[in-house]
Amino acid sequence: RVSGGGRANLRGAPGVRVLHHRRAANALSGGPGAEGTAAVAEIVASEVDGFVTWLRGADVAPTVAALRAAAEDVVSAELRRLAQRRPDLTDEQRAEVARTVHRVVQRLLHSPTVRVRQLAATPGGDQYAALLRELFDLDVPHTSGADAIPDIGGER
Numbered sequence: 069r070v071s072g073g074g075r076a077n078l079r080g081a082p083g084v085r086v087l088h089h090r091r092a093a094n095a096l097s098g099g100p101g102a103e104g105t106a107a108v109a110e111i112v113a114s115e116v117d118g119f120v121t122w123l124r125g126a127d128v129a130p131t132v133a134a135l136r137a138a139a140e141d142v143v144s145a146e147l148r149r150l151a152q153r154r155p156d157l158t159d160e161q162r163a164e165v166a167r168t169v170h171r172v173v174q175r176l177l178h179s180p181t182v183r184v185r186q187l188a189a190t191p192g193g194d195q196y197a198a199l200l201r202e203l204f205d206l207d208v209p210h211t212s213g214a215d216a217i218p219d220i221g222g223e224r
Contacts, residue, residue, distance in 0.1 A: 121189045128188035131197040132181045134206040
């Protein structure tokens with residue numbers, strides 16, 4: 069059961085002994101497993117950092133996808149316009165023009181999208197995705213808000 073403070077109220081439950089985490093850490097700090105405990109704490113901290121970095125990077129994926137989709141829409145519209153203006157082009161010529169335009173767009177988008185993924189993985193990186201959405205007027209559903217993950221502190 070959870071009390072008003074959000075903590076589980078386990079005192080007095082059969083077979084349960086409640087220890088404060090600081091008291092347990094102090095008890096283990098000088099004991100025979102102290103080295104192992106420190107190593108485990110370091111591994112956990114490293115994995116948590118890695119997960120938060122991944123989460124921040126994944127947070128920008130919908131924005132990058134929306135940017136690429138918007139670019140694809142522009143390419144498709146321009147290729148349709150070209151087909152209307154130049155009906156004399158053969159199917160082979162149209163296909164070659166389409167491949168060329170797609171390659172150009174992919175090359176133009178590659179470096180910025182790679183870089184925004186890298187930047188998004190840093191603290192405050194959600195601002196880069198927000199900037200892309202603003203600059204290109206992208207309609208992207210709300211992301212996870214990885215930067216809202218509280219820093220719970222602790223020693224590392």
